[in-house]
Amino acid sequence: MTPDAAGPRATIVVGVTGGIAAYKAVSLVRTLVLAGHDVHVVPTEAALRFVGAPTWEAISRNPVTTQLYEGVDQVRHVALGQLAELIVIAPATANTLAKLAHGLVDDLLTNTVLASNAPVVVAPAMHTEMWRNAATQANVATLRERGVTFVGPASGRLTGNDTGAGRMAEPDEIAETALAALKRRGRGPRSRRARIDEASDAGRLDLDGLRLVVTAGGTREPFDPVRFLGNRSSGKQGMAIAAAAAARGASVTLIAANIGTDALPATIDVVDVSTTLELEKAVTDAAAGADAVVMAAAVADYRPAQVQQGKIKKEHTGERLTVEFVVNPDILAELSAAKREGQTVIGFAAETESDPATLLELGRKKIARKGCDFLVVNNVGWNHGFATDDNDIVVLNRAGDIVMEASGSKLSVADRILDATLSGREESTRHA
């Protein structure tokens, strides 16, 4: 990252509180310094147990103190608070969030935040139970209301053997959010409503209040305890839709078929499934309370008629193996048939047809057959469409008209799909 990318040199206070993720903040500070900024690290006493002051001084190239009563003549907290053009707290513990929400000040960091008008970005890190605790969630809501920007936490491996929501966002993601906040600075604290309006203008947070179910990945149909029939779907496009919708304010349930979802924001509710029948149950249950369903998962059309309890042995099957398959339910067609008033159902069609006109024709037949509101059509092949970061799609409506075409990163395509299918919905049609 170059200083140009981030704009002119700014004074940034990086607060580090007591959590194991403090070591990752070293990389955050380094990125901000390399981006050309004047970075002052303010660790709490507890943070210094994880990473010592010499490391912070070396990385930030500025002196480090935790003490409110050191250099009293300079009124350090007021000086730092007034100097700061941005405050980033990473990791932010549950205790720090609580103190910030209630205006409690008992160390240099909390004093600095209270004495500052700078935008604040926080990257929480804590155990899942602490993050989900009603007290923490209420504090987070209060801080968001006051315009504090949250990045993460992500879901994933925590300090012990446990996994779940609470892992600090990756340093690059925090740096990106921080530098974006820096660019927006000067507007002062904004209310949630103001942020929604503003984000709406910019095409973001326009899905606030929308309840969305997204399926992603590919189902697996077992033959025996060790083998399955699967497909090459990586789940990237579906996960990008889930992430983009969550970033735009939707409350998102992701039904994940055999994919890793650790990198997704913890605000997304993830239900892991493996077979088509499991996916059918999970998505049908979730769809009952949803305003929209996106069926991005690649669903196996057939499953073995019989699943062997033990491993299929070659000595029994010989030179050829014949397996009988039975058809799976067509979940998209079922969801479309059972659709509630005001609910939007979006399907996907990954086709190996490369001729654009024939591809569209296949798409038109498919949307007519499935009965969904929109169909996202893309071309896949041996070397493209799967596990890549880019995509090339066309969105058809029920009448078979093209409502949008997009190509680019799966995240940018995800935003365009949401624009074309959901962003025009009136708030009043939600929760119908």
Ligand code: CTP
């Ligand atoms: N789909 C589904 N249930 C199935 C098969 C597919 O819900 N049993 C959904 C997919 O999630 C996708 C859409 O239907 O949103 C189209 O999937 P696709 O595999 O392209 O369609 P098929 O109906 O399987 O038709 P074909 O494979 O013959 O093209």
